[in-house]
Amino acid sequence: MTAEKHIAAGQVEEWVLVDEQDVDLYVRQAANSVLRIVLVNFHSATNVLHIDHTASNCRTEVYALAFLKGKEHVETKTCMHHDVGEGVSEQVVKFVLDDEAKGAFVGELKIKKDAQRVEAQQTNRNILLSRTATMRTQPQLEIYADDVKASHGATTGQLDESALFYMRQRGISPESGRRMLLHAFMSDIVEKVSDEHQRQVLVDAIDGVLE
Amino acid sequence: MMNLLEIYDLHASIAGKEILKGIDLTIRAGEVHAIMGPNGAGKSTLSAVLTGNEQYEVTKGTVLLNGKDLLSMPAEVRAREGVFLSFQYPVEIPGVSMVNFMRTAVNEKRQYEGKEPLSATAFLKLMREKRALLEMADKLNNRSVNEGFSGGEKKKNEIFQMAMLEPCLSILDETDSGLDIDALRIVADGVNRLKTPQNASIVITHYQRLLDYIVPDYVHVLADGRIVKTGTKELALELEETGYVQFE
Numbered sequence: 001m002t003a004e005k006h007i008a009a010g011q012v013e014e015w016v017l018v019d020e021q022d023v024d025l026y027v028r029q030a031a032n033s034v035l036r037i038v039l040v041n042f043h044s045a046t047n048v049l050h051i052d053h054t055a056s057n058c059r060t061e062v063y064a065l066a067f068l069k070g071k072e073h074v075e076t077k078t079c080m081h082h083d084v085g086e087g088v089s090e091q092v093v094k095f096v097l098d099d100e101a102k103g104a105f106v107g108e109l110k111i112k113k114d115a116q117r118v119e120a121q122q123t124n125r126n127i128l129l130s131r132t133a134t135m136r137t138q139p140q141l142e143i144y145a146d147d148v149k150a151s152h153g154a155t156t157g158q159l160d161e162s163a164l165f166y167m168r169q170r171g172i173s174p175e176s177g178r179r180m181l182l183h184a185f186m187s188d189i190v191e192k193v194s195d196e197h198q199r200q201v202l203v204d205a206i207d208g209v210l211e
Numbered sequence: 212m213m214n215l216l217e218i219y220d221l222h223a224s225i226a227g228k229e230i231l232k233g234i235d236l237t238i239r240a241g242e243v244h245a246i247m248g249p250n251g252a253g254k255s256t257l258s259a260v261l262t263g264n265e266q267y268e269v270t271k272g273t274v275l276l277n278g279k280d281l282l283s284m285p286a287e288v289r290a291r292e293g294v295f296l297s298f299q300y301p302v303e304i305p306g307v308s309m310v311n312f313m314r315t316a317v318n319e320k321r322q323y324e325g326k327e328p329l330s331a332t333a334f335l336k337l338m339r340e341k342r343a344l345l346e347m348a349d350k351l352n353n354r355s356v357n358e359g360f361s362g363g364e365k366k367k368n369e370i371f372q373m374a375m376l377e378p379c380l381s382i383l384d385e386t387d388s389g390l391d392i393d394a395l396r397i398v399a400d401g402v403n404r405l406k407t408p409q410n411a412s413i414v415i416t417h418y419q420r421l422l423d424y425i426v427p428d429y430v431h432v433l434a435d436g437r438i439v440k441t442g443t444k445e446l447a448l449e450l451e452e453t454g455y456v457q458f459e
Contacts (some may be wrong), residue, residue, distance in 0.1 A: 166302040166356075169262055170316040170372060171290035171323070180315065184306025184355075 031055035056086040068101035075104040097133035113144040124154040221272035232436035248433035249455035291323040295378035297369040304356035341374040363394035387421040399424030419451040434458035
């Protein structure tokens with residue numbers, strides 16, 4: 001899916017993109033517009049999301065999840081450009097990688113010199129389920145305005161062993177415990193999908209991969 | 212009376228360092244055993260080894276639960292056979308609701324016993340009954356396991372889970388730590404009400420205070436990986452006076 005989109009002033013959009021092979025979006029947001037993108041991948045793909053705030057009071061939310069097995073690989077790049085002040089952006093990007101899967105996240109966040117009072121947040125959380133899975137993460141923050149709130153954080157780790165033991169001590173099998181922890185890890189992305197039917201389709205798809 | 216738990220010459224180590232250096236202990240149904248001792252004596256190691264924590268290596272010894280070889284069972288099977296640990300530091304599990312967690316635990320145990328899973332209605336009714344025992348709020352159901360719970364709520368939640376799972380052997384690891392006197396009373400009342408002639412408890416504690424509320428039949432002093440003294444509840448009072456210096 002390759003597209004250039006313009007979101008008109010005051011417009012509210014939510015795009016749910018599940019297992020698209022390649023996403024290359026260039027989006028320009030006008031004043032007071034809201035864009036939410038939920039991007040989910042279970043197979044190899046390259047994603048580029050380029051979003052410009054061209055006027056004030058824009059809001060952008062990017063929630064991305066890749067859950068990969070085998071030799072699947074996903075690279076997701078976001079280019080979040082605050083060209084004008086008073087905008088808000090929130091990005092939560094998660095990868096769950098098993099077997100020899102590979103993930104990459106490049107998060108470019110630019111706040112121009114006069115784009116004051118921007119609130120920009122970028123979070124990248126990754127779980128590696130095998131020793132041979134790999135994750136590369138690369139935040140690129142370029143902030144030229146001085147009156148902004150910008151934060152980013154990236155962590156890559158394994159499933160919480162102490163939580164798994166706690167569950168086993170209550171009689172829960174390691175398989176069920178893993179499944180519950182992974183569901184919990186992915187649920188905050190899934191919950192962002194407003195449409196109940198679409199959300200259920202996504203939950204079922206995740207269940208399918210978890211089996 | 213039947214032997215519920217038998218421990219013979221148990222040795223265990225972590226990262227090559229021996230912590231338990233030959234524990235012998237027999238617990239019969241209906242009994243409460245307190246294990247006291249200085250920090251680093253191996254109290255928490257004993258609970259970890261009994262519950263199947265794989266960080267510890269058992270290097271020698273035998274443990275039987277109702278006559279079955281406990282040490283050969285994985286942690287989840289020990290739990291389904293009736294071993295319950297009230298954790299000193301209950302783990303927070305963000306995103307996993309109490310109701311989902313508890314239903315999975317109860318139904319996997321039932322499946323192990325060859326029983327049908329509980330219906331949603333029966334399960335929620337059971338949750339409600341057991342919550343009342345610990346004076347816990349209804350909102351608990353939809354909260355993530357232990358997430359954002361106060362110290363007292365976490366310990367109540369442990370005993371609540373114990374009430375739900377009805378274990379034959381409960382190990383209470385420093386259950387009194389971090390509890391104010393009201394929470395301590397509620398937790399201890401809960402434990403006492405769950406006591407039956409068929410089950411038994413091991414109460415691990417550093418202080419005598421908890422034993423005013425949960426009265427033990429036997430008190431053991433654990434020091435440097437061995438049980439060095441066994442007595443009745445008067446021993447705990449004596450230790451309160453003298454401290455553990457004599458055993459260090």
